[in-house]
Amino acid sequence: MDRAKVEVIEKLPPPANIKGVRSFIGHAGFYRRFIKDFSKITKPLCQLLQHDVPFNFTDVCVKAFETLKTALVTTPVIIAPDWSKPFELMCDASDFAVGAVLGQRHD
Numbered sequence: 020m021d022r023a024k025v026e027v028i029e030k031l032p033p034p035a036n037i038k039g040v041r042s043f044i045g046h047a048g049f050y051r052r053f054i055k056d057f058s059k060i061t062k063p064l065c066q067l068l069q070h071d072v073p074f075n076f077t078d079v080c081v082k083a084f085e086t087l088k089t090a091l092v093t094t095p096v097i098i099a100p101d102w103s104k105p106f107e108l109m110c111d112a113s114d115f116a117v118g119a120v121l122g123q124r125h126d
Contacts, residue, residue, distance in 0.1 A: 025092045033084050037074055040067050047087055052109060054090045061087060098125070 034040040044061055051057040063083040067074060100106070100123055110119045 028088055028092050031088060033076060033081055035076075037068060040064050043084070043087075044068075047091060050091060053095055054087070057087075057090075060090070101125070 031043075034043055044064055047054075047061070048057075054060070060083055063077070063079045064087075066072065067076070067080065104123050104125075106121055106123055108119060108121055110117075112118070
């Protein structure tokens with residue numbers, strides 16, 4: 020992991036408005052397949068995005084935000100493949116790069 024990028028995430032302050040929550044969830048969502056229970060963790064934050072809900076960043080939201088930040092900067096555990104389980108190929112591409120990860124899900 021790039022230590023400078025990790026520090027940026029670690030020092031990220033809680034969102035101050037709906038736009039900030041939407042941006043944070045959007046960026047974190049790119050890594051959702053690597054974060055166990057991503058939807059459960061982000062639920063309090065997503066509830067702030069509902070129509071006609073006042074922005075109230077409660078302690079529950081702070082905990083969700085901090086939990087998600089920790090998940091983003093923690094290296095996943097790497098183990099030997101289980102050849103009896105299916106593999107998943109996860110791909111991403113942009114105008115100038117292509118990337119892929121071959122992995123397995125373990126509960």
